[in-house]
Amino acid sequence: EAQVTQNPRYLITVTGKKLTVTCSQNMNHEYMSWYRQDPGLGLRQIYYSMNVEVTDKGDVPEGYKVSRKEKRNFPLILESPSPNQTSLYFCASRDRDSYGYTFGSGTRLTVV
């Protein structure tokens, strides 16, 4: 089944403890992206990648890192999480010439 898989689905952590949210897609898509969703603010792009080793900042990149060493994987790294990063996170992927993203199931992160 074609899908975007994120892990974990839920995570509660403490301020300052480094964490990684994994994202993997099995559709051979070139484009991948991370979004966060907060009430009243819709989805905001954190980082995106147009291919292996090609990444760029989205609208809200502060406090996050990404890497794209393989086409299928696009992990999101929070080096020192803070409470304002409590949010619902979505990874998404798409083919270069197609329209619209396919989204993962989301990761609900709480930083206390």
Add this chain to the structure above:
Amino acid sequence: EDKVVQSPLSLVVHEGDTVTLNCSYEVTNFRSLLWYKQEKKAPTFLFMLTSSGIEKKSGRLSSILDKKELFSILNITATQTGDSAVYLCAVESYNFNKFYFGSGTKLNVKP
């Protein structure tokens, strides 16, 4: 600044009603406009629009784009409780293929 604005923010209707959701945008180098439905988890794709005036239809849902006035509407006729969700509008730009999402319209359909 590129932006997408949806209205209303929330809407409560009864089963059988018809609703119209609005999406206006100001996005440089427009490529496409997409509608998504989001229930408790990931957004799922509804429609993609690139040309003005051509209605896209899927069952009771339909959507149309006006590229001159920079807006789109999503219509849902004969609403059902299963239509209750947040409806998201997103606009893609040719500039680095960026997507801009609106904040969504929360639709609640009561029995």
